[in-house]
Amino acid sequence: MTSGEKSDAEIVCLVDDDLSVLKSIERLLKSDGLSVRAFNKPKEFLSHVQTHTVPVVILDIWMEEMSGLELQARLSGLSPDTRVIIITGRDDPGAKLTALQKGVTAFFTKPFDDDQFLKAVRSALAMHPTE
Amino acid sequence: MSQANKVAKGQRETEEPFYAGQTWILEMVAANAPLPEILTNLVLLMEAQEEGMLCSILVLGSDGMRVRHGAAPSLPEAYVKAVNGASIGPRNGSCGTAMFLKRPVVVTDVLTDPLWADYRHLAEICGLRACWSTPIFSAQGDVLGSFAMYRQEPRGPNAEETHLTQVATHIAGIAIERQRVQETLRERDARINLAAESADLAFWVIYPEQNTAWMSDKGRVMYGFDSNLPLNRDRICARVHPDERAAVHAAFDRACASHGLFESEHRLVLPYGKTRWVIVRGRCLVDEHGHLLELIGVTIDVSAQKQAELQLQIQREEMSHLNRVALMGEMTASVAHELNQPLTAIANNASAARRFLERGNIDPKLLQQLLQDMVADSQRAGEVIRGIRALVQKDKTVVRTVLNLNSVIADTLRLVSSDIALRESVVVTEMDHSLPQVEAVPVQIQQVLLNLIMNALDAVEARPPAERRIIISTRSLNGESAEVSVRDFGIGLPKDRPDKVFDHFFSTKQTGMGMGLTIVRSIIETHGGKISAENAPDGGARFFFHLPATRGDSKSQAA
Numbered sequence: 001m002t003s004g005e006k007s008d009a010e011i012v013c014l015v016d017d018d019l020s021v022l023k024s025i026e027r028l029l030k031s032d033g034l035s036v037r038a039f040n041k042p043k044e045f046l047s048h049v050q051t052h053t054v055p056v057v058i059l060d061i062w063m064e065e066m067s068g069l070e071l072q073a074r075l076s077g078l079s080p081d082t083r084v085i086i087i088t089g090r091d092d093p094g095a096k097l098t099a100l101q102k103g104v105t106a107f108f109t110k111p112f113d114d115d116q117f118l119k120a121v122r123s124a125l126a127m128h129p130t131e
Numbered sequence: 132m133s134q135a136n137k138v139a140k141g142q143r144e145t146e147e148p149f150y151a152g153q154t155w156i157l158e159m160v161a162a163n164a165p166l167p168e169i170l171t172n173l174v175l176l177m178e179a180q181e182e183g184m185l186c187s188i189l190v191l192g193s194d195g196m197r198v199r200h201g202a203a204p205s206l207p208e209a210y211v212k213a214v215n216g217a218s219i220g221p222r223n224g225s226c227g228t229a230m231f232l233k234r235p236v237v238v239t240d241v242l243t244d245p246l247w248a249d250y251r252h253l254a255e256i257c258g259l260r261a262c263w264s265t266p267i268f269s270a271q272g273d274v275l276g277s278f279a280m281y282r283q284e285p286r287g288p289n290a291e292e293t294h295l296t297q298v299a300t301h302i303a304g305i306a307i308e309r310q311r312v313q314e315t316l317r318e319r320d321a322r323i324n325l326a327a328e329s330a331d332l333a334f335w336v337i338y339p340e341q342n343t344a345w346m347s348d349k350g351r352v353m354y355g356f357d358s359n360l361p362l363n364r365d366r367i368c369a370r371v372h373p374d375e376r377a378a379v380h381a382a383f384d385r386a387c388a389s390h391g392l393f394e395s396e397h398r399l400v401l402p403y404g405k406t407r408w409v410i411v412r413g414r415c416l417v418d419e420h421g422h423l424l425e426l427i428g429v430t431i432d433v434s435a436q437k438q439a440e441l442q443l444q445i446q447r448e449e450m451s452h453l454n455r456v457a458l459m460g461e462m463t464a465s466v467a468h469e470l471n472q473p474l475t476a477i478a479n480n481a482s483a484a485r486r487f488l489e490r491g492n493i494d495p496k497l498l499q500q501l502l503q504d505m506v507a508d509s510q511r512a513g514e515v516i517r518g519i520r521a522l523v524q525k526d527k528t529v530v531r532t533v534l535n536l537n538s539v540i541a542d543t544l545r546l547v548s549s550d551i552a553l554r555e556s557v558v559v560t561e562m563d564h565s566l567p568q569v570e571a572v573p574v575q576i577q578q579v580l581l582n583l584i585m586n587a588l589d590a591v592e593a594r595p596p597a598e599r600r601i602i603i604s605t606r607s608l609n610g611e612s613a614e615v616s617v618r619d620f621g622i623g624l625p626k627d628r629p630d631k632v633f634d635h636f637f638s639t640k641q642t643g644m645g646m647g648l649t650i651v652r653s654i655i656e657t658h659g660g661k662i663s664a665e666n667a668p669d670g671g672a673r674f675f676f677h678l679p680a681t682r683g684d685s686k687s688q689a690a
Contacts, residue, residue, distance in 0.1 A: 018472050020508055024479035027501060031486035062468070062552050089471040090464050090549055110475035114482035 008053040009128065011035045012121060015045045015071065016060040016087070021110070025058065025087075032118045034125075042066040046074060054082045055128035056121060061088040061095055069095065072102055083124035087112065152176040156302055166310040170202035170303060177299050178205055181292070183283060185259070188267070188303055189214065189226050190276040198227065201276055201303075207257050213250070224250050225264035226277040233274055235265040235296075240285035260285045263292070267300045267307060275307040333430040337364050339387060339423060353409070353432055355401035372398035372406070383426075390415040390423060396433075408437035447653060451578070452525050454650045458581045459523055465549035469515045473508035480505045518546070521574055531570045533681050536605055536613050537562045539573065543580040544603075554588050556599035563606040566613045567680030575654045582647040583617040583674050590621025590672060608677060612660070616675040623666045632664055
């Protein structure tokens with residue numbers, strides 16, 4: 001979507017059905033020099049992951065089409081190596097616990113601290129086994 | 132009595148004084164002199180016409196059974212007392228019998244006549260021998276009393292005496308009947324006044340032709356008019372509150388034009404600024420040619436009821452407001468989410484801009500877009516806050532607008548979407564796209580829906596997440612009203628009386644005031660609709676309400 005010269009293994013994916021939040025996170029990641037592929041619909045991301053390597057995906061929990069946790073569950077079958085960072089607009093301890101149990105790398109409640117967030121994304125990216 | 136003496140003494144010589152006496156007595160009747168005075172003068176006039184003649188008048192009581200003393204100035208007091216209160220009958224002296232038989236009774240000798248058996252000793256003491264009694268009739272032929280002549284020698288009446296009796300009964304009839312009519316009128320007046328005063332009623336009559344008006348004392352107090360101020364329609368209408376004056380004038384003109392009824396509820400503004408709420412009802416009276424004579428009516432002071440009503444209204448609004456605040460408290464997750472989204476976007480965009488600037492490689496176009504988005508998101512956050520304020524604010528303006536309930540449902544669901552998701556519940560909508568539009572206060576309908584949705588969410592809470600289902604459906608009832616149904620799959624309502632849930636303080640929940648559904652019902656009913664609750668056949672509760680379609684264009688556009 002953005003930089004043709006970057007390989008998929010360097011591109012962070014982002015899924016949020018709120019377009020303005022999606023755009024703002026995409027910009028935040030880019031402002032830190034990261035390459036981003038943004039998806040407004042969970043299903044579009046699911047079809048993308050079947051044909052592309054995804055080192056890190058940032059998922060919103062509460063999406064109308066499919067919840068972030070459900071998406072994570074499907075993803076673990078399709079792409080077990082993908083690191084998952086969850087963001088949520090609600091203070092929801094139950095969802096946080098479930099997410100962490102399912103092995104997400106990080107969990108952020110909106111609005112979040114940009115430095116911590118970018119640090120978490122970079123460390124998740126570093127954890128991904130290079131092909 | 133002094134006037135009576137003037138005409139009564141020694142005037143037998145010519146007819147002239149007798150006529151003058153009659154005229155005098157009739158004038159007394161016309162002047163509404165007291166009846167005993169009139170009758171006494173009449174008796175004295177008659178007695179003056181013949182030497183040695185005594186006369187008496189008895190008045191039949193309103194029960195038609197017993198006689199009362201009328202006048203007998205020359206008869207001994209013992210006799211008068213004995214007769215007063217006696218009943219009439221076929222053998223009750225001359226007078227009692229005459230009244231009973233409705234014809235003259237001539238007793239030539241009271242000492243031998245069987246009719247006098249009971250009064251004989253009395254007659255003896257008084258020295259009375261003959262008594263001729265004639266009933267006094269009203270114009271309608273009812274017996275009003277009797278006029279009697281007494282002689283101390285046993286004999287019957289001569290022609291002159293019979294003539295005098297005719298004159299006497301005629302005049303006495305007029306006097307007694309007039310007094311009866313006045314008594315009836317006085318009684319009726321007293322009754323009406325009593326009723327009027329206890330009902331806080333004012334009477335008034337407006338004569339449009341003459342531009343004058345009359346008002347009862349109570350009415351003058353109610354309208355704040357001095358007791359001697361001449362009244363007319365404009366003076367009365369000037370008391371009407373300026374906001375309502377035009378409407379009252381119009382209603383009045385309509386009634387006058389159609390010779391129909393006048394009815395209005397409005398405020399009066401009295402001198403010194405006091406305000407009264409009144410209900411006014413009037414009707415036109417027309418003559419036999421259909422010409423408007425007067426407008427007659429009553430004014431009822433309903434200030435106290437109105438005050439109580441307003442108080443109740445304020446309390447209802449208070450409760451309704453508290454309910455909305457409580458709902459807002461239950462919707463915190465949704466509210467937080469709605470605000471978090473734009474705030475997150477703003478924060479991220481700002482952070483991104485800072486980073487781009489630090490790196491010194493920002494595309495001015497990107498920066499512009501980014502700033503534009505921040506403005507848009509700030510506005511979005513503002514909208515959310517406005518929405519919350521609208522819901523939590525006290526009703527300042529309750530303006531009805533034409534609404535499509537499908538859209539209101541969709542908006543409301545968006546408002547609570549986070550809470551629905553957070554409670555792992557699903558709301559399914561089944562909208563009838565031909566739903567007629569309704570006229571309603573948007574915030575109040577939203578409040579109704581929020582209450583029903585929050586209740587439904589509570590109802591399904593105990594079920595496993597997969598079964599936490601709520602169905603909201605709409606349908607058109609013959610295009611005449613729009614029905615909304617909120618159905619859950621929870622434990623259902625009290626079996627015996629599902630409608631009990633609308634009662635005050637009825638609650639099955641630990642939290643909540645038990646006011647929500649009462650307020651819901653009051654809102655729906657204020658909008659001319661109806662709400663019911665029932666247990667769905669396959670489990671769970673179903674609440675459904677309908678609101679009347681707006682007149683005119685009733686079909687809504689597809690939602």
